[in-house]
Amino acid sequence: xxxxxxxxxxxxxxxxxxxRAIGIHSKKLAKTYGxxxxxxxxxxxxxxxxxxxxxxxxxxxxxxHATVTSIVDRLVARGLVNRIRxxxxxxxxxxQLTEEGHTQVMNKPSMLHDTFIKSFKGLETWEQTxxxxxxxxxAAMMNxxxxxxDSLLISHPVSATAEEIREYYKEE
Amino acid sequence: xxxxxxxxxxxxxxxxxxxRAIGIHSKKLAKTYGxxxxxxxxxxxxxxxxxxxxxxxxxxxxxxHATVTSIVDRLVARGLVNRIRxxxxxxxxxxQLTEEGHTQVMNKPSMLHDTFIKSFKGLETWEQTxxxxxxxxxAAMMNxxxxxxDSLLISHPVSATAEEIREYYKEE
DNA sequence: ATAATATTCTTCGTGTACGATATAATAATG
DNA sequence: CATTATTATATCGTACACGAAGAATATTAT
Numbered sequence: 001x002x003x004x005x006x007x008x009x010x011x012x013x014x015x016x017x018x019x020r021a022i023g024i025h026s027k028k029l030a031k032t033y034g035x036x037x038x039x040x041x042x043x044x045x046x047x048x049x050x051x052x053x054x055x056x057x058x059x060x061x062x063x064x065h066a067t068v069t070s071i072v073d074r075l076v077a078r079g080l081v082n083r084i085r086x087x088x089x090x091x092x093x094x095x096q097l098t099e100e101g102h103t104q105v106m107n108k109p110s111m112l113h114d115t116f117i118k119s120f121k122g123l124e125t126w127e128q129t130x131x132x133x134x135x136x137x138x139a140a141m142m143n144x145x146x147x148x149x150d151s152l153l154i155s156h157p158v159s160a161t162a163e164e165i166r167e168y169y170k171e172e
Numbered sequence: 173x174x175x176x177x178x179x180x181x182x183x184x185x186x187x188x189x190x191x192r193a194i195g196i197h198s199k200k201l202a203k204t205y206g207x208x209x210x211x212x213x214x215x216x217x218x219x220x221x222x223x224x225x226x227x228x229x230x231x232x233x234x235x236x237h238a239t240v241t242s243i244v245d246r247l248v249a250r251g252l253v254n255r256i257r258x259x260x261x262x263x264x265x266x267x268q269l270t271e272e273g274h275t276q277v278m279n280k281p282s283m284l285h286d287t288f289i290k291s292f293k294g295l296e297t298w299e300q301t302x303x304x305x306x307x308x309x310x311a312a313m314m315n316x317x318x319x320x321x322d323s324l325l326i327s328h329p330v331s332a333t334a335e336e337i338r339e340y341y342k343e344e
Numbered sequence: 345a346t347a348a349t350a351t352t353c354t355t356c357g358t359g360t361a362c363g364a365t366a367t368a369a370t371a372a373t374g
Numbered sequence: 375c376a377t378t379a380t381t382a383t384a385t386c387g388t389a390c391a392c393g394a395a396g397a398a399t400a401t402t403a404t
Contacts, residue, residue: 007300008292012194014307017234019191020361021314022184023390027362030389038390055352062189067391069354074389091352091399119313120180128179134306135186141291142193192391195360199392202359210360227382239361241384246359263369263382350401356394365386372379 011138025113033109038063040108042071043080046097047105051084053092080104183310197285205281210235212280214243215252218269219277223256225264252276 005013026037035043045061046052052060058068072095075081080101086092097105110117120128177185198209207215217233218224224232230240244267247253252273258264269277282289292300 007304008289011292011304011307013234014304014311015187015190015194017311018187018307018314020234020236021311022187023361024363025314026389031363036389053352054354062185062192063390064392065353066355066393070390073354086352089352089400093353113314116313117180120183131306131310132179132183132186134303135183135190135310138303138307139186139189139193141288142190142197142285195391196393198359203393208359225382226384235360236362237383238363238385242360245384258382261370261382265383346404348401348403350399352399353397355396358393359391361390362388363386365384367384368382370379370381373377374375 028113029109035104035108038067038071039075040105042068042075043097043101043105044108046081046095047102051094051096053086053094055092057095075101200285201281207276207280210239210243211247212277214240214247215269215273215277216280218253218267219274223266223268225258225266227264229267247273 022037029040030036041061042057045057049056049060054068054072055065057072058065061068063071072081072083076083079098082096082098084094084096086094120131123131194209201212202208213233214229217229221228221232226240226244227237229244230237233240235243244253244255248255251270254268254270256266256268258266292303295303
């Protein structure tokens with residue numbers, strides 16, 4: 001005698017399905033390519049900003065600082081990313097791609113599986129916009145009163161300033 | 173010199189934000205109420221079906237069998253759920269709420285935070301439908317060629333049949 | 345100057361979440 | 375009826391993902 005699910009519950013279920021599809025794809029990536037989805041996201045963001053602190057990195061990609069630290073740990077262990085201690089402010093820890101990291105991110109595979117990208121790009125522009133704005137609206141409704149810790153879900157991406165970039169040296 | 177993100181990438185980012193908001197809410201639930209989001213989902217599904225196998229449970233809520241096993245482990249440890257070995261088919265493992273589990277699920281808090289529920293229910297019906305169908309469409313595009321293992325993302329919920337329900341006994 | 349406060353990052357503990365593999369039981373096949 | 379394949383579940387190892395607490399540094403107040 002299955003209970004009726006209301007629409008907001010169905011939204012949740014669908015989100016879980018999406019998350020799952022992404023997760024499964026991530027595992028597949030890790031297996032065939034060696035990098036998981038989150039690792040690729042991190043590397044892509046670092047590539048985009050050249051150099052930035054782990055805190056800004058976390059903000060930009062909407063993950064907690066703790067999570068980013070552990071992902072960066074793995075990337076450092078594999079020689080794809082360097083950590084750089086700030087000089088001006090020694091609390092800060094900058095991250096940067098290594099040579100190897102650069103080449104990896106260059107031939108990076110698509111984050112979502114190709115069928116999705118293909119389907120999505122096959123849509124009319126207005127349809128893509130509609131879908132994007134729909135989920136953004138859902139996201140906005142969820143954020144309303146949340147997130148007061150060290151991360152803003154909706155924020156402007158942050159890069160290291162030119163000045164900051166000048167002010168670092170490699171840790172041994 | 174931030175690279176331009178294309179629309180499909182923005183979709184991903186937004187999904188990550190949604191997932192994060194849900195995760196944060198889940199932690200908050202766990203802290204104030206003692207049960208996380210996934211644990212509530214599992215209990216709600218068991219409540220809806222009365223009795224069902226862990227396999228069907230996993231299918232119904234779109235999680236892998238392994239994941240569900242570990243969630244059920246915790247619920248059993250806390251005396252909210254019972255595992256029941258099938259008699260007719262001894263491979264099967266049924267799950268059922270305990271007395272305590274029932275009372276817990278009765279006064280369960282809402283899975284999403286109230287602000288979302290409130291905002292969402294404040295929308296016109298057609299708007300709710302639009303949002304739901306939008307994310308379902310995204311989900312469909314992602315599933316296309318995925319998921320061949322032990323779970324179908326889109327499937328009819330499964331309950332134990334009356335016959336099956338008659339055929340069990342409690343494991344000590 | 346120095347004590348109190350705030351920022352930045354890491355470490356720790358818990359809880360998902362998955363595939364691969366193991367184990368057991370049932371069903372299918374020769 | 376024995377062997378093999380299939381099914382159902384659990385276990386293992388890895389990787390997120392988070393908040394809380396800790397350590398180091400910087401800022402502010404006294």
